[in-house]
């Protein structure tokens with residue numbers, strides 16, 4: 729759920745980046761959030777200095793059009809998430825659940841792991857569901873932003889929650 733300043737809540741899919749390493753990927757995901765009207769949560773520590781200047785450098789002016797939540801650490805994110813009551817869906821190559829055969833809810837939180845190490849066990853343990861984008865054999869993984877774009881697209885398609893142009 730997204731809480732509006734009025735206190736009302738609206739069901740809205742949100743995306744979360746667990747300890748991102750690469751500012752260019754973070755910029756791409758912020759741009760995705762800006763274009764899809766999807767709030768973005770960034771969970772520290774990041775592998776780069778997090779600043780308004782860095783965001784504008786990598787997300788350009790799209791940084792001005794995204795609802796961004798910056799969490800000091802995993803515990804801060806978890807506190808917010810539990811209060812939100814939304815499901816946490818972790819995108820991971822370690823799942824056997826294909827993302828396109830999963831049923832989404834309009835207020836799901838889609839999370840990606842860091843580029844270098846993915847998500848640690850404690851995130852896997854707490855996730856409500858873990859989703860895989862099926863790949864060909866002998867490859868390791870998709871780019872983090874590409875995997876999120878695919879899954880977010882399917883989630884928005886199923887819930888018919890596209891942004892109004």
Ligand SMILES: C[S@@+](CC[C@H](N)C(=O)[O-])C[C@H]1O[C@@H](n2cnc3c(N)ncnc32)[C@H](O)[C@@H]1O
Pocket residue numbers: 818819820821839840841842843844845846847859860861862863868869870871872873875
């Ligand atoms: C570059 S990958 C991480 C690779 C990392 N070395 C590992 O072992 O998890 C970064 C993130 O992209 C997402 N990702 C990449 N490919 C994926 C796939 N095929 N299915 C689901 N998530 C994927 C996951 O969230 C992953 O944590």
